[in-house]
Amino acid sequence: MDYYTTSSAFLEALAEAGVTYVFANLGSDHPGIIEALAQARAAGRGSAMPKIIVCPHEVVAISAAHAYAMVTGEAQAVLVHVDSGTANVAGSVGNALRGRVPVLIFAGSVPATQEGELPGGRTEFIQWIQDVRDQRGILRNYVKYDQEIRSGRNVKQLVHRALQLARSEPAGPVYLTATREVMEESLTPYSVDAGGFGAVAPVALAAPVVAEIASALAGASHPLIVTSYLGRDPSAVPSLVALAELLAIPVIEAMAYHVNFPFDHPLHAGFQYHSVGQNPVLAQADVILVLDSDVPWIPAVNKPSPDAAVYYVDVDPVKPAIMTWYTPARRLAAASTKVAVEQITEYLRGQALPASGIASRFASVAARHEAMVAALEDAEQSRDDVITAEYLSACVRRLIASEAPDALVLTEVVTGSKAAVEGLRPSVPGSVIHHGGGYLGWSGGAALGASLAVGASRPVISLVGDGSFLFSSPASALWAQRRYDAPALTIVYDNRGWAGPKFSTMHVHPSGEAAASNEFNVSLEPEVDLPGVALAAGAGFGATVSVPAELPGVLKEALNVVRAGRSAVVSVHTPKAQG
Numbered sequence: 001m002d003y004y005t006t007s008s009a010f011l012e013a014l015a016e017a018g019v020t021y022v023f024a025n026l027g028s029d030h031p032g033i034i035e036a037l038a039q040a041r042a043a044g045r046g047s048a049m050p051k052i053i054v055c056p057h058e059v060v061a062i063s064a065a066h067a068y069a070m071v072t073g074e075a076q077a078v079l080v081h082v083d084s085g086t087a088n089v090a091g092s093v094g095n096a097l098r099g100r101v102p103v104l105i106f107a108g109s110v111p112a113t114q115e116g117e118l119p120g121g122r123t124e125f126i127q128w129i130q131d132v133r134d135q136r137g138i139l140r141n142y143v144k145y146d147q148e149i150r151s152g153r154n155v156k157q158l159v160h161r162a163l164q165l166a167r168s169e170p171a172g173p174v175y176l177t178a179t180r181e182v183m184e185e186s187l188t189p190y191s192v193d194a195g196g197f198g199a200v201a202p203v204a205l206a207a208p209v210v211a212e213i214a215s216a217l218a219g220a221s222h223p224l225i226v227t228s229y230l231g232r233d234p235s236a237v238p239s240l241v242a243l244a245e246l247l248a249i250p251v252i253e254a255m256a257y258h259v260n261f262p263f264d265h266p267l268h269a270g271f272q273y274h275s276v277g278q279n280p281v282l283a284q285a286d287v288i289l290v291l292d293s294d295v296p297w298i299p300a301v302n303k304p305s306p307d308a309a310v311y312y313v314d315v316d317p318v319k320p321a322i323m324t325w326y327t328p329a330r331r332l333a334a335a336s337t338k339v340a341v342e343q344i345t346e347y348l349r350g351q352a353l354p355a356s357g358i359a360s361r362f363a364s365v366a367a368r369h370e371a372m373v374a375a376l377e378d379a380e381q382s383r384d385d386v387i388t389a390e391y392l393s394a395c396v397r398r399l400i401a402s403e404a405p406d407a408l409v410l411t412e413v414v415t416g417s418k419a420a421v422e423g424l425r426p427s428v429p430g431s432v433i434h435h436g437g438g439y440l441g442w443s444g445g446a447a448l449g450a451s452l453a454v455g456a457s458r459p460v461i462s463l464v465g466d467g468s469f470l471f472s473s474p475a476s477a478l479w480a481q482r483r484y485d486a487p488a489l490t491i492v493y494d495n496r497g498w499a500g501p502k503f504s505t506m507h508v509h510p511s512g513e514a515a516a517s518n519e520f521n522v523s524l525e526p527e528v529d530l531p532g533v534a535l536a537a538g539a540g541f542g543a544t545v546s547v548p549a550e551l552p553g554v555l556k557e558a559l560n561v562v563r564a565g566r567s568a569v570v571s572v573h574t575p576k577a578q579g
């Protein structure tokens, strides 16, 4: 084997670590990688390399890797250009951190030499312009680990260590950089056993903590479970169902970004988002078990009774990466929640439980669930020829039920989040995902990554706000979906503006001048022809719908286009944000 450089070893290590795709936005820092891939292909070793997916904007690349990892559990790689690409990717890396999603980001740094001393030294003016004080600092708020590869001799070990950190709980993004000279360094091929770099094994609760939590739940009159991301591991959902059923414990999903508990289960006690008032279920609880949640409630508007005993079991219970965070609790414990839930259930199965009290609690929780479903059904009726977020979400649910029961749904609907998830009423673990972060623009790249992950057999449906659609660099995303045969149906909750900042203003200044004059500066009118943007970039179908009765037919038509291999974008006019 003649040609073998740090870049060759870097790519080999990614493939050996199970990385299928490198979502890439290239630049002057990547000649080593580009050449190593071409050399490998010429030598007949191309299939041993990860596949490059060209993404014309970095937000697409990182969001694709994010969604791919959410669906498959497998970390992927993102290749970006020095400080510039790093800056473009930063907010979305923050989504991966909050979403606990493993991903490896690599950017070159500018060459270190300028007089021809080493292969890869500076040859372009931009290499002075892009030489910044602290390139890794750009991402340091958002990654678990950042490091510079300083030699090709151990680049494989560094890649495996970075991925080990990315995959170990709480999982998250990691960042590597290297100068061009290092990426050009000639090496003797070598191998490292990736099997020695596995993620840290799942952690269990200590036995006394199991007994403490289980006894508190068993002794409660109104026990409650609150969770946000337990369903990251879909196999944890049946474990939670078993625990909830054992004691008839209602389950609230708070700011959920996974399916944590089947909505159709009578113990589902509803979703909690930007609460506008006190949740009576939360107020009534005397023992609360929080499982995997960053924001189980918003104390200024919605909190437990001061007498409630809170127990907090989380893969990351004290959240060192969230600066102002505290939730007073009798016990905080770090554990894999699936393991912890099964331990608590197991303990309770060995105890004498008050069967009649549990049965009567089940009946009252189930009655409340039924009333909740009836209220949702009423809210989703179309009235006055207006498409509400509730009606739209119900149409999506019916589309899925009749045409695509195995659909994978991505959500980035912002103020419509609660309506979307209440309309979908998801009951299949893993069937609905959200990025978990605060940086809008995930949807387009995420649809690409999710579609690559599930393949042609399973349609991807992406629900997104119009503002978020525009954040996602839609032309880049739609182009990449077409180029890589990774279609998706995107449905835009198009209120022609940003309802989010308006609602935020209403929280703080409910009777202020902005409210009185309806002057929020959140209108995106004259409206962008969003399906037109999509069609121009590679979608096979685009339509705007304003009439409720037309919506089901258009959604079905669009889904058929996706099934035939092309992306579709349907913009649905909901009441205006600045209305």
Ligand SMILES: Cc1ncc(C[n+]2csc(CCOP(=O)(O)OP(=O)(O)O)c2C)c(N)n1
Binding pocket: 091, 412, 413, 414, 415, 416, 438, 439, 440, 441, 464, 465, 466, 467, 468, 469, 471, 495, 497, 498, 499, 500, 501, 577
């Ligand atoms: C990258 C980024 N920029 C700005 C914001 C602030 N922000 C929060 S909600 C929102 C509006 C989103 O609009 P849209 O997707 O249409 O949803 P809507 O608010 O209308 O429900 C904005 C701009 C953000 N979260 N992320």
Ligand SMILES: [Mg+2]
Binding pocket: 465, 466, 467, 493, 494, 495, 496, 497, 498, 499, 577
């Ligand atoms: Mg909007």
